Amino acid sequence: MADLAGRLLEGLPEAAVVLDPDVTSAYSHDMAGFCVAGEPAVLVLPETVEQVQHILRTATELRVPVVPQGARTGLSGGANAVDGCILLSMVRMNRILELDPVNRIAVVQPGVVNAELSRAAAEHGLAYPPDPSSWESCTIGGNIGTGAGGLCCVKYGVTSEYVLGLDVVLPDGRLLRTGRRTAKGVAGYDLTRLLVGSEGTLGVVVEAVLALRPAPAPQLALAAEFPSADAACTAVCEVMAAGFVPSLLELMDATTVRAVNEMARMGLPDATKALLLVAFDGPGKAEDLAAVAELCRAAGASEVVPAEDRAESDLLLEARRLALPALDRLGTTMIDDVAVPRSRMAEMLRGVARIADRQRLTIGMVCHAGDGNTHPVVVFDATDEAQSARALESFDEIMALGLELGGTITGEHGVGLLKRDWLARELGPVGLELQRQIKAVFDPLGIMNPGKTI
Amino acid sequence: MADLAGRLLEGLPEAAVVLDPDVTSAYSHDMAGFCVAGEPAVLVLPETVEQVQHILRTATELRVPVVPQGARTGLSGGANAVDGCILLSMVRMNRILELDPVNRIAVVQPGVVNAELSRAAAEHGLAYPPDPSSWESCTIGGNIGTGAGGLCCVKYGVTSEYVLGLDVVLPDGRLLRTGRRTAKGVAGYDLTRLLVGSEGTLGVVVEAVLALRPAPAPQLALAAEFPSADAACTAVCEVMAAGFVPSLLELMDATTVRAVNEMARMGLPDATKALLLVAFDGPGKAEDLAAVAELCRAAGASEVVPAEDRAESDLLLEARRLALPALDRLGTTMIDDVAVPRSRMAEMLRGVARIADRQRLTIGMVCHAGDGNTHPVVVFDATDEAQSARALESFDEIMALGLELGGTITGEHGVGLLKRDWLARELGPVGLELQRQIKAVFDPLGIMNPGKTI
Structure with a gap:
């Protein structure tokens, strides 16, 4: 271990190499339950591509396992330490390098927080759609590692749809550049998408070219209460079969509705066995929402509450945001x-x-x-x-x-x-x-x- | 060669094994210029997955190269024969196996023609967006092999965005199943997208699960004539930077405009150095088109011709369809x-x-x-x-x-x-x-x- 830390310090500043077990153990797991976490040998927090290359060359030389990490908001233990490993936290490589409205791309380091990119893009009238629940803290590198999704994916797709190109440090320290900065491109095998969702098992992303979209208009939402989960699922199928493209289409069952109700006193009737939340953000959103309200009623909804405006929509969507905290209680x-x-x-x-x-x-x-x-x-x-x-x-x-x-x-x-x-x-x-x-x-x-x- | 044909016939009907050099040489190249084509040993036209497996097992056994083909409309020589190869034409595996409006997927064999799938999807109010120029003859298998694009990709993306899962026969005859039938999924490395665009160098696609979208409304188009290519390119950048999402945004330069003009007597003025075609298909299309017309004028367009309706739009887009035939003359x-x-x-x-x-x-x-x-x-x-x-x-x-x-x-x-x-x-x-x-x-x-x- 002294060897390992010593070798790492040859290419890293002292502040980037952490041996204090109180700190390393705090970094040793993500948010998944039922997952063992090993004891890391060292935590490193590089700030440059060259430092990442040095870390991986060292790991290869000494045959030490490497566990790359973002914000450790993952839910599958993918970022958990294994015994004797180098915990490679990418959170300090957190700069947005480019934001280009004409080409609708962002070039970012992996430690950029999802919400920060979203806010920076919004200043240019753009959006980075994938929006996992942890978007205020999770990093783009972690999103790429897991192939993260979110609430808006039903309309806008998941992370892999938005990654155009990657710079990746391979285990032996070589730098691989995949993909492109152009909207289209089919030269060679698609290594970019092979790396998206590879959970840190192939290499370490040190830079990403991401596609952005024009920022959508605010959503208009409705909530529909159903007397059974079956009826709510029928409504979902009918909405999709009818060709609607909602920007959000979420379902909560009786257990979740009750938990949210108890936590937030939302006044949902006990007879509600499933709650559907539907939103649109396109130009015809009011008409779409009215049509979906009809479909929900036809599928047996006992109550359909359409929002009149953005504020009311946000209130309705609050129920969804409370679902996991409510169940956690x-x-x-x-x-x-x-x-x-x-x-x-x-x-x-x-x-x-x-x-x-x-x-x-x-x-x-x-x-x-x-x-x-x-x-x-x-x-x-x-x-x-x-x-x-x-x-x-x-x-x-x-x-x-x-x-x-x-x-x-x-x-x-x-x-x-x-x-x-x-x-x-x-x-x-x-x-x-x-x-x-x-x-x-x-x-x-x-x-x-x-x-x-x- | 007798050996090869004999072995192939052990698992294939006679009609599926073609040795006639007149026929095999007709199948020996795609539509690319400047590309040599070798002399194939045999052309095979399987109709089942098992037959494809037999062909590839035979090829492995006898160490014979295999060149998979769709409709041979490709433009890079990817389907050209190499000397002594098995030309593996997938055109007889041309059935649409499922078309599912609720899940918005189609399950197809690789020989299905792009336009046939589009028409079948349209009957359910759905669309398969990728639309290469050859869409009336090219096959889905070929589209997957090349990662084909088209005119509507500016809004709807390319082939890889629409392939959810694949059945692929590997060179040794094993059947690989990749991906999924669900809208989302991140289990394991994304082999599906690794195979899209792999140009028949990894295996042979025998079945594909494709994502469909609700059919868009008819497009509304405008044509804008520019005094220079630069001005037209400026307009393109401004349209995109302003956050518009056109369903088509095509540019033809002076040479192309002249050729089209000569072929079709469209009456475009000689001063036109670039022609921009812009279309929208969303709910606010008329407003979007009016705004883009303004942007084009501001960028220096000498003339902007907006279509009043679908028929006029089709007429404008005809110029784009004639571009390649006109240059061919x-x-x-x-x-x-x-x-x-x-x-x-x-x-x-x-x-x-x-x-x-x-x-x-x-x-x-x-x-x-x-x-x-x-x-x-x-x-x-x-x-x-x-x-x-x-x-x-x-x-x-x-x-x-x-x-x-x-x-x-x-x-x-x-x-x-x-x-x-x-x-x-x-x-x-x-x-x-x-x-x-x-x-x-x-x-x-x-x-x-x-x-x-x-």
């Missing part, structure tokens, strides 16, 4: 991230309700319904061993159900540690073998974030 | 495909004009201007050896210019044979080495479309 929570074809979301909700019943647990459903991306939130008492075991079991049952319904074990959070064993089931043997071989092309020594994902 | 043509940041498109046009001058050649510019994707069309007399050599030279000079301006050698046509030597210049040594290693993971024997791209 009920106990320890573990959030899953299973996406299914949206036509099968009703089955998913029924199935999760059955699992909750059988396991005698509370499981709240918070769904990016337009994308079929469900977040079952398992609530349990972490001090109760048997209950914790049942929580873990139901977490697995939820993934099995998702796969059975033609879905994926992770819509936007990533595989990390949490779902590593499940990845093989989703990919199958041929896919898994190819993925392992690709990993070996980038990282022949297996030092990049070992034990994660693949 | 002037001699043999060779179409390039260089994309640059849109802020540098004016420099690109000036540079190409200089090249045309110096090489004493006609070069027409047809540009997907909103994307900075230029198609310089080099016109020459193919019977004149010296002129042909100058054409080839200018083709290369155009690519060098594109790279110099921060662009890419191919925005949407692919690398194929035509630009293989240039790919290394764009990727650099680190990227090229990784790409070669990835190729070896999929195709260790190097039998898939050898000599193309990488």
Whole structure:
């Protein structure tokens, strides 16, 4: 370890190399539950590409594992330390290098916080759409690592749609430049998108060219209360089949609605078994919203509350923002991230309700319904061993159900540690073998974030 | 060869194995100029996944190269035969397997023609946006192979944005399933997008899950005549910087305008040095078009002709559809495909004009201007050896210019044979080495479309 720190200090200032175990242990995990974190050897906080290259060359030389990190807001343990590793925190490389309204691109370092980029883009009338819940603290590097999504993805797509090119330091310290600064380009294999969502297992992003969009107009929203989750899912399918393009389409089940109600005294009737939030931001948004209100009523909504303006819309959307905090008040929570074809979301909700019943647990459903991306939130008492075991079991049952319904074990959070064993089931043997071989092309020594994902 | 045909016939019906050299030579090249085509050993036209697997297993066993093909409308020689190869034409696997309006996906075989999918989707109020010029004949498999673009990409993006999952037969006959049927998903490395644009060098697509969108409303267009290409490029930059999202934004230079004028007697004044076509299809299209008309006038447009309705719009857009046929009437043509940041498109046009001058050649510019994707069309007399050599030279000079301006050698046509030597210049040594290693993971024997791209 003295060797390692000494070698690192040959190319890094003292302030960038942290050995204090109080600090390193604080950096040793992200926000996922049920994930072990090892003991890191050292935490490094580089500020330049050359420093990152030095760190990775050192790691290769000494065969030390490297765990890259952003703001550690991840939910799958992907940023958790492994024993004896270099924790490579990219948070100090946090500059927006370019913001170009004509070409609608931003060039950023990985430590830039998502919300900071959004605010900087807004000054030019532009937007960087992917908006994970943690957008006020999560970094673009972390977003790229996990392939992050968010609420607006139903209209605007996820992170991989917005990454045009990357500068990546490979495990041996070489600098790889992928992609382009142009709107289009098909020269060679798409390594950019291979790296998006690779969770730090192939290399370390040190710069990214991101596509921006014109900032959308403020959203206009409605809330619709349904007497059953089935009816709400039917409404979702009908909205999408009718060709609407909402900027937000979220669903909360009875458990979540009750929790939000208790926390915020929103006065939702007890008969509400599911709440749908729909928003539009296009030029015809008032007409679209009125038409969707009709569809919701036809699908059985007991009450449809359309907002008259932006302020009322924000109030309605507040219910969604409170969903996770409200569920958190009920106990320890573990959030899953299973996406299914949206036509099968009703089955998913029924199935999760059955699992909750059988396991005698509370499981709240918070769904990016337009994308079929469900977040079952398992609530349990972490001090109760048997209950914790049942929580873990139901977490697995939820993934099995998702796969059975033609879905994926992770819509936007990533595989990390949490779902590593499940990845093989989703990919199958041929896919898994190819993925392992690709990993070996980038990282022949297996030092990049070992034990994660693949 | 007898061996090869015999082995192939063990798993294929007689009608699927063609040895007649008249037929095989007709299949031996795509639509690219200046590209050699080898002599194929055999042409195969499978109808099932199992047959494709048999073909590739046979190829691996006998170490015979395989060249996959769609409709051979490609412009880079990617589908050209290599000596002694199996030409693997996928055109008979041409069924639309599913079309699902709720989940907004289509599941198709690779031989489905782009326009057929578009028409089938339209029956459900849906659209498959990527629309290469050859859309009436090109296949989805070919589109995936090249990462095809088109006119509407400025608003709707290119092929890779619409491919959710693939079934791919690997060179050794194994079946790889990538991606998903869900709107979102980040489980494992994104092999789907690695395969899009891989030009048949990694495997053979036998089925694809494609994302569809709600069909847009008919476009409303305007034509703006400019006294210089510079002024037209300024208008493009201002339209994009102002946050407009046109559904089409095309530019034709003086050479192209003259050729179209001569062919179709459109009555454009000789003073027109560049023609801009702009269209919108959103709810506020009339207002957007009026605002863009103002921007064009402010940028120096001598005449702005807005369409009153769909019929007039179609008439205006006809000029763009005639651009390539009109240039074709002037001699043999060779179409390039260089994309640059849109802020540098004016420099690109000036540079190409200089090249045309110096090489004493006609070069027409047809540009997907909103994307900075230029198609310089080099016109020459193919019977004149010296002129042909100058054409080839200018083709290369155009690519060098594109790279110099921060662009890419191919925005949407692919690398194929035509630009293989240039790919290394764009990727650099680190990227090229990784790409070669990835190729070896999929195709260790190097039998898939050898000599193309990488």
